[in-house]
Amino acid sequence: MSDAPKDPGPIQRLLDVMARLRDPEGGCPWDVEQTFATIAPYTIEEAYEVADAIERNDLKELKEELGDLLFQVVFHARMAEEAGHWGFDDVVEAVAEKLIRRHPHVFADAGWRTSQEQTVHWEQIKAEERKGKAKHGVLDDVPVGLPALTRAVKLTRRAGRVGFDWPTTDEVIAKLHEELDELREEIAAGNRDKVRDEMGDVLFVVANLARKLDVEPEDALRASNAKFVRRFHHIEARLAETGRKPEDSDLEEMDGLWNEARRADKAAR
Numbered sequence: 001m002s003d004a005p006k007d008p009g010p011i012q013r014l015l016d017v018m019a020r021l022r023d024p025e026g027g028c029p030w031d032v033e034q035t036f037a038t039i040a041p042y043t044i045e046e047a048y049e050v051a052d053a054i055e056r057n058d059l060k061e062l063k064e065e066l067g068d069l070l071f072q073v074v075f076h077a078r079m080a081e082e083a084g085h086w087g088f089d090d091v092v093e094a095v096a097e098k099l100i101r102r103h104p105h106v107f108a109d110a111g112w113r114t115s116q117e118q119t120v121h122w123e124q125i126k127a128e129e130r131k132g133k134a135k136h137g138v139l140d141d142v143p144v145g146l147p148a149l150t151r152a153v154k155l156t157r158r159a160g161r162v163g164f165d166w167p168t169t170d171e172v173i174a175k176l177h178e179e180l181d182e183l184r185e186e187i188a189a190g191n192r193d194k195v196r197d198e199m200g201d202v203l204f205v206v207a208n209l210a211r212k213l214d215v216e217p218e219d220a221l222r223a224s225n226a227k228f229v230r231r232f233h234h235i236e237a238r239l240a241e242t243g244r245k246p247e248d249s250d251l252e253e254m255d256g257l258w259n260e261a262r263r264a265d266k267a268a269r
Helices: 010-021 036-055 059-082 088-102 115-132 148-160 169-189 192-212 217-240 251-268
Strands: none
Touching: 010 059, 036 059, 036 217, 059 088, 148 192, 148 217, 169 192, 192 217, 217 251
8 A cells, every 4th residue: 555645635735725824833924914804805806806807708817816716715714713613614515505405496306497486486595594594684685795886786686576676677767867867956056965875876776777677787887997998098099109198188189089999899899
């Protein structure tokens, strides 16, 4: 028999690396001093970087970003284990049990197969889970820490599933016009606090409209951001041809170059 040590496997190797980093004796001082609260922003950042790699269809970078996101899970699990709460294996077991519980049509003989049936039963199962967590309200477990547009979509979707929803997009668009009128009034009045409130109402209705249209607002806005950057780069490039920068131009000229970029976009479709 060989006495060579058995390969622990990639997951255990990562767990061992994390344990070494968090070791008060000889570990990394920065890693040792971190807490759930200080690591949380990095967790969110890594999730966005995963989404960015997907948006750019960069599979090589996606592999790296998924690893970074997995490391965040391992980091949190290690801190919980050190505090005597639970460890990485408990996280894995909990999510596996949840997936089995929420998919009885796959792991048990539930008898429902269509996506509509699954959506109805999914909400019923989650409602039972909320009762077990002392969260009885329809909106109670929609995470506060989500990006605001994403949370607005989830809030309105959850409310819509219990009947609190406009039947068509026409009513949502009418509400959007109403909120824009109210925003104009507060802008004219010069009340900054009320402008902020009305601006929030406009964005909330926009998120709700995106949901009704089955458009993910974060994805749509990311695409518009990318389009804005691409067209502004065109403005910079065209101005550079005459040795100038945007600050050497004016709005009229730059708007013309913007429209030039728009036409190029449409021609490329």
